[in-house]
Amino acid sequence: MKVLCILANPKPIEESYSKRACMEFVNEYKKTNPDHELVVLDLYEKQQEHLSYENLSNAMKNYSNKMTDEANYFSSFDKYIVCSPMWNLTVPSILKSYIDHIIVKGITFKYSSKGIPSGMLKNKKVIYIGSRGGAYPFPLSLIAWDDKYIRFIFKFIGIKDFKKIIFQNTDKDPIKAAAKFPDFLNKIKEYSINF
Template identity: 35%
Template sequence: MSKVLYIKANIKPEGESRTFKVSDSFIEEYRRLNPEDEIITLDLYNEKIDFLRPADLGAVFGPKSEESKNHPILKYAYQMAEVDKVVIATPMWNLGAPAIVKAYFDYVSVTGITFKYTAEGPVGICKADKALIVSGRGGDYSSEIGSQFEMGERYLRTILSFFGIKDIKSVAAENLDVVGVDIDKILSDTIEEAKKIAKEF
């Protein structure tokens, strides 16, 4: 049995997010194919995610104990370190991801929990071996020109790889804000692509 961490980051109410229409469909298909697996849903906007404060640094950089797993900040790093698979659903905002996503990864990036320093440099120590990034984008950011401006998925791939996750896939619904496009078809096609990924995830 695998443990899957499903991270959701969109301020829109449930049912309105086009990103979540894709990611929820993926999770539904994954659950159908893997009924024994545990799926942990973490909606960042329902958590008390905040920017790190000076008072938090002692916990983040200080010694860790068994009690650290219950710390309001460190618990997210331990959670990330202990799951088998990660799914992140977040829209593109201003060429990147919502600020809360970066704030979350500031919580999660903790030496000795999700990565460690060695004589050869930093090494990821998370248990997970697979991750999926799901995003909704207003324009075309997969083309040669558009990809130069895409910094959300690029950041997520980099930080997840830094944690030691090697198999990272992505699926994006693009051109959602382009006038005249068939949004329903774009979403439908992207959902089908996500369901195909679920078969081997």
């Protein structure tokens, strides 16, 4: 079993709620599944680029290039952990840039003869580990696109098994948030054991 953990946060771990939560998840996961291969992909360390015209036009001609290589590598995993802060109601653009590289026709999705797209990745799962400065109970939940975007873009490529766990109010009430974080980490452990 191969697991890909995608990090989309420039902060060092000590300063990031989502990264600390994610690393707790990863460490617990490794304890529960010592024989699984877990790769951490830090998009800032990797210096993930935006999609270039060169890569885009090569992909259109079906050449092997950054997009196809990235998409094939991404597809080789069975489970995905996506770790991200909420930035301006969605995920940081570096994560979107990565997603732009791995959504590739013929690798992660295809069109039927009637032109209907369908995801090509089957029997895989994803968990979204996020953090937000505020809280988004309904109807504000309608404008919180971080988890929804990840859920629907993974669904587009065939991954319907989606779970999320989000730590909220980190900026709205920092003292309360810090006090609540140990409980959140306990919850993270439970999610990890069941992933």
